[in-house]
Amino acid sequence: MAADLQPGPMIDSVEKSEPDRQLRVQWNDGSEFSYPYVWLRDNCLCPSCYHAQGKQRLLTMAELDIDVQPSTISMSTDRKGVTVDWSDGHQSTFSTDWMVQLHKSSFVDGAKEKTSRHVWGSELQGNIPTFAFEDLLKNDAILLEWLETLRDTGLVVTNKMPLCIGQVKLLGDRIGYLRQTTFGFDFPIKSRYDDNHVAYSGKALPLHTDLPHFKYTPGTLMLHCVKQCSGKGGESHFSDGFNAAYQLRDEDPEAFEVLSNTPIDFIDIGYDTFQFYTKYGRPVFSFDYKGNLERIHYNNGTRDMRLRVPQDKVYKLYKALKAYDDILNRPTNKISYRMAEGDMVTFDNLRVLHGRGEFELGVSGERHLDCGFVDWDCINSKIRVLREQLGMSFHEY
Amino acid sequence: MAADLQPGPMIDSVEKSEPDRQLRVQWNDGSEFSYPYVWLRDNCLCPSCYHAQGKQRLLTMAELDIDVQPSTISMSTDRKGVTVDWSDGHQSTFSTDWMVQLHKSSFVDGAKEKTSRHVWGSELQGNIPTFAFEDLLKNDAILLEWLETLRDTGLVVTNKMPLCIGQVKLLGDRIGYLRQTTFGFDFPIKSRYDDNHVAYSGKALPLHTDLPHFKYTPGTLMLHCVKQCSGKGGESHFSDGFNAAYQLRDEDPEAFEVLSNTPIDFIDIGYDTFQFYTKYGRPVFSFDYKGNLERIHYNNGTRDMRLRVPQDKVYKLYKALKAYDDILNRPTNKISYRMAEGDMVTFDNLRVLHGRGEFELGVSGERHLDCGFVDWDCINSKIRVLREQLGMSFHEY
CATH class of the missing domain: 3.30.2020.30 (NE0471 N-terminal domain-like)
Known part of the structure; x- marks a missing residue:
């Protein structure tokens, strides 16, 4: 029986x-x-x-x-x-x-939760977890591994992608949906001479997170290289913002305090899918209710000219920002990866900072990335659904 | 000269x-x-x-x-x-x-920011700020007033709307865009006998916020009444969650502490536009970096069975939840409004709790609300754009 x-x-x-x-x-x-x-x-x-x-x-x-x-x-x-x-x-x-x-x-005691997140430095150079695009679309177990790697490492490379737009949207739909912003759903970053945004120029972009001028900053960013620049440069840079924050806390506690308690406003004014005037302010380091570091918002280019600190605290604020920027850019913390055409980098936009090296606008045409955001709500939902479907246990908050 | x-x-x-x-x-x-x-x-x-x-x-x-x-x-x-x-x-x-x-x-010192938000109780009964839909679509100054009222009061009624779906989307597009969730962009709440969700039944819904099981809970919710129930009931209830939280802090500081520091998980598992398993946990009261109350997440229906507190703290948690629920529902704090067909209520979903009275599924057809979310990033951006276009000064963070 x-x-x-x-x-x-x-x-x-x-x-x-x-x-x-x-x-x-x-x-x-x-x-x-x-x-x-x-x-x-x-x-x-x-x-x-x-x-x-x-x-x-x-x-x-x-x-x-x-x-x-x-x-x-x-x-x-x-x-x-x-x-x-x-x-x-x-x-x-x-x-x-x-x-x-x-x-x-x-x-269980809420204070005793575990995370499978692990911070990294330059040891990731040449070792970024890499997946083939077709596997993500066709194989649930590999998609799950990709999503959990993105959650834990904060950075994944996907390769062997078709050299056309729409692939970011395809993968977004497979996970759930792309997060809409003032730039629409999926959007191009194309180099051009009449650039109206630094991202569209050939200039270097220092390490930053995207859209800190949103209260609800998108959780992850996908950059699919449809066309790479023909000359040198244009490589992508990454640094683990949590890793750098922990180092700052150890080396310069005062700077860590300043960046934990001083609001920095970021701002974006313009016209894309519609006319916008987006602005939001909070400290560079955001913490959850238990005081654990939860999010990084840092983008020197869109940092508002206006400061919400009295004049006598301005110098200390710049000193703290510079100290953090220095640590992010240390050779032991920063890695670079030059996307081949058909590669895509995906990263945790609330943790991993990204940038790119300078390049020349070549005669053979423009560099073209197809881009899109996916929020963590979508990703974590998909992780649970897949683990359940694959008969795998899960217990995370 | x-x-x-x-x-x-x-x-x-x-x-x-x-x-x-x-x-x-x-x-x-x-x-x-x-x-x-x-x-x-x-x-x-x-x-x-x-x-x-x-x-x-x-x-x-x-x-x-x-x-x-x-x-x-x-x-x-x-x-x-x-x-x-x-x-x-x-x-x-x-x-x-x-x-x-x-x-x-x-x-300016970041700690000295002002807000134009004002909390309310039952004095808003019969006095909810009300706007005509056509004015919102055609008149920028009135749209701006609607948006700022929504920001400050957290609740507005819009009337004289066409009795068909698509109007929520139309207004969302005028502001910026509707926030996509697992339920899509705009979605119906229709009463039906084969309900697979309490919202689709005729049952009463106690005061709650929507989608606390999202890490990024949508900022505002629009409910457009396309068809009201033919019999009695079905009225909408509202209570200012900040007002109730401040009262709780004064009357029962221990309960306020419990709800400020104990994670409550909310959960939603199902299939709508796709299969999802959404879950998120945080205290009912969330605070900004300065310790100011910033958001309320509370929904007894989707509160997870699992608790992240040890057994000996369970009773205190329920005691605190009940104390807050009691205050929310006090006649001096709660208001009700029965939407006529063509009315829409819009409210701050991170502050104002909503619910509805029980009603009978009538023979003449189903009650039908057309619904959609708009995030504060969109609304605040539109407020700045409109103030600038209308030549009005603004200075807010």
């Missing part, structure tokens, strides 16, 4: 633990686990408390009695379920499968 | 102030202002330092000498410009117009 061959978790005993308002369960593998009453009641899966198809809680916070207690508890005869009659008159039944699955992924 | 009639600002004298590394200017109106050397050099507007058409700084942080000093300073004969020869060998010329404009909007 299959049920006997794969019995799954079973309960040995279940009892109330009044002092801490929890249901204490002894499992048949010898382990013990406690479930807070209010949490169990909140997560009743009956049709009046939970919308199974929409996977949404119907029980409102107004209806929930946070002091709810079990009046009676009964274990099912097969020891694979618990039924609780609650003090609010409701009855809930919980399966052992649900109880085990949920306790394994709940009640 | 026009130049004499409107002379603009002129300089009486200019000199170096060595101790604080600033250029001190006496203006002909009797005022005095000092400009830090490094800031002036950083903002040189010559063609090799600044890309005028792209409005971008070409001078890199690596090239900037933060200890730069003027070697000679000369005032133009018309007293409307200053030329500085710098210690790095460069020469810059600054016009008095630029110098005055920039000093009026720079060197």
